[in-house]
Amino acid sequence: xxxxxxxxxxxxxxxxxxxxxxxxxxxxxxxxxxxxxxxxxxxxxxxxxxxxxxxxxxxxxxxxxxxxxxxxxxxxxxxxxxxxxxxxxxxxxxxxxxxxxxxxxxxxxxxxxxxxxxxxxxxxxxxxxxxxxxxxxxxxxxxxxxxxxxxxxxxxxxxxxxxxxxxxxxxxxxxxxxxxxxxxxxxxxxxxxxxxxxxxxxxxxxxxxxxxxxxxxxxxxxxxxxxxxxxxxxxxxxxxxxxxxxxxxxxxxxxxxxxxxxxxxxxxxxxxxxxxxxxxxxxxxxxxxxxxxxxxxxxxxxxxxxxxxxxxxxxxxxxxxxxxxxxx
Ligand SMILES: [Zn+2]
Numbered sequence: 202x203x204x205x206x207x208x209x210x211x212x213x214x215x216x217x218x219x220x221x222x223x224x225x226x227x228x229x230x231x232x233x234x235x236x237x238x239x240x241x242x243x244x245x246x247x248x249x250x251x252x253x254x255x256x257x258x259x260x261x262x263x264x265x266x267x268x269x270x271x272x273x274x275x276x277x278x279x280x281x282x283x284x285x286x287x288x289x290x291x292x293x294x295x296x297x298x299x300x301x302x303x304x305x306x307x308x309x310x311x312x313x314x315x316x317x318x319x320x321x322x323x324x325x326x327x328x329x330x331x332x333x334x335x336x337x338x339x340x341x342x343x344x345x346x347x348x349x350x351x352x353x354x355x356x357x358x359x360x361x362x363x364x365x366x367x368x369x370x371x372x373x374x375x376x377x378x379x380x381x382x383x384x385x386x387x388x389x390x391x392x393x394x395x396x397x398x399x400x401x402x403x404x405x406x407x408x409x410x411x412x413x414x415x416x417x418x419x420x421x422x423x424x425x426x427x428x429x430x431x432x433x434x435x436x437x438x439x440x441x442x443x444x445x446x447x448x449x450x451x452x453x454x455x456x457x458x459x460x461x462x463x464x465x466x467x468x469x470x471x472x473x474x475x476x477x478x479x480x481x482x483x484x485x486x487x488x489x490x491x492x493x494x495x496x497x498x499x500x501x502x503x504x505x506x507x508x509x510x511x512x513x514x515x516x517x518x519x520x521x522x523x524x525x526x527x528x529x
Contacts, residue, residue, distance in 0.1 A: 246291030
């Protein structure tokens with residue numbers, strides 16, 4: 202609680218799946234390759250090239266969903282998310298919109314303020330990454346590297362469940378732990394394999410309706426998560442205490458100044474005109490496939506923590522320390 206205000210945060214986390222090849226083609230996902238070398242007609246979107254789903258990526262996505270207690274749907278749909286950007290050669294990303302892979306999960310974490318708290322996972326879907334615009338390679342010019350185009354991702358969306366920037370960070374660290382334990386991702390924010398966008402709003406203590414939210418983007422390290430959310434929370438409180446209203450907009454975090462600025466409207470594109478991808482049939486997963494992924498999940502940290510508390514009469518905090526990595 203910040204001076205009679207309650208903070209409400211929801212997180213959308215993009216996680217790169219640990220695969221050797223991309224989501225819909227055979228190109229390598231190796232980090233650090235020379236620009237534009239891991240590309241082919243499929244991920245460049247050349248005419249006539251057709252996408253083919255990566256089975257290993259689907260296995261990891263299903264394992265992630267099961268590890269987060271989600272319902273995995275035997276039938277989901279790939280959809281095109283359309284927008285124009287120089288690092289998106291196809292003019293759309295393949296994602297899932299209606300009928301995502303999985304819904305209705307949860308992840309419990311040790312809140313610094315509330316003890317064991319539970320975040321709801323509203324949905325988990327599969328998508329491909331876009332390329333990268335490089336602004337520091339040539340003076341006054343933008344370079345494009347398409348090696349990341351088509352890299353497999355899952356997006357994990359929580360409800361508006363966090364009550365402080367610190368809680369949001371603790372959830373993220375817990376999520377990272379689960380995904381690393383289960384071998385789903387290396388979750389390396391510096392390499393872009395875990396990225397987070399946050400929805401932030403504030404309301405007077407005791408209010409139940411949600412305030413107007415903004416979306417904070419460009420948070421690119423764990424150290425900045427809490428800082429970025431705190432800056433935005435404090436900005437909103439200052440606006441409201443000054444008698445103003447919070448505009449529903451996208452804010453970009455700048456770690457150099459520890460400040461946020463509104464995204465230029467030119468950069469914002471909210472009408473993605475989603476529609477089912479005509480090049481991909483519905484994703485149909487058999488019961489056996491889903492059950493097999495469940496058997497391949499290790500005992501996850503929360504389960505292990507409970508077992509340690511029960512068996513060795515440890516405190517939750519001690520058990521959390523002991524189960525922090527998989528060898529614990
Ligand atoms: Zn390719």
